[in-house]
Amino acid sequence: MPISDHTTTAWAGVVQEAVAEVRTRIADARARGGHGQEVTLIAVTKTHGPESVLAAYAAGVTDVGENRVQEAESKMAQLAIPVRWHLIGHLQRNKAKHALRFSLCHGLDSERLAVALHEEADKAGRTLDVLLQVNVSGEGSKSGIGPADVPAFADRLQALHGLRVRGVMTMAPYEADERVLRTVFSGARAARAQVQAAGHDAGWLSMGMSGDYEIAVEEGATHVRLGTVLFGGRT
Secondary structure: OOOOOOHHHHHHHHHHHHHHHHHHHHHHHHHHHOOOOOOOEEOOOOOHHHHHHHHHHHOOOOEEEEEOOHHHHHHHHHHOOOOEEOOOOOOHHHHHHHHHHEEEEEEEEEHHHHHHHHHHHHOOOOOEEEEEEEEOOOOOOOEEEHHHHHHHHHHHHOOOOEEEEEEEEOOOOOOOOOOHHHHHHHHHHHHHHHHHHHOOOOOEEEOOOOOOHHHHHHOOOEEEOOOOOHHHHOO
16 A cells, blocks of 8 residues: 555654654763763664654664564565664574565574574575574563573574674563663673674674663663654554
8 A cells, every 4th residue: 555645744743853852862871871882773663554664764764673574574565765674573483584684683592593594694695694682681571592691602603604793682671670771781781792702793782672772872772672752652
């Protein structure tokens, strides 16, 4: 179904204001944190239509995140704008080949998935950028490598030349207090240091969502994944 100019214009005005405010808040948090990192804003368009991607792009956001491969590919088919697509949700091994359509896969959470992604990238003659998902909080509902397993896992990933490990991703508990958030985010920073110690060029930290992104940036986040704060509640 064609995206109407009216709908796109309406979205653009709302999202433009939200993006401007978020960028100001990110800059302030970055100054407070003192880590000196550049911060990439990823607009998470999960459950919102392709007009949300257009609105984000019109507001200067060129990185778009999706949780599900099928939803992402549907939007990709409808749009012809030069955004970088991020796969930020859990990926099943049988869909590993679809990861090659994304600029960055945030959810590398098991050795079996790593091998599957490596094999698909190798067959395509390319390298896939990935982030190691670390379950710092220890919640059973979240995927990810346990912090204690990061060094050994990072070592084994060196043999998978189809992957380029760019850093670490984590998620904090929903509605956690500031102390818990800082503990989780600093734990991800420590995990990144372990990945770097294993020889990976892993400078990125993907952490922080609409409810906690300012604290994440203070703790060193280089990528924040924002949906609700930009587009409102999910439909």
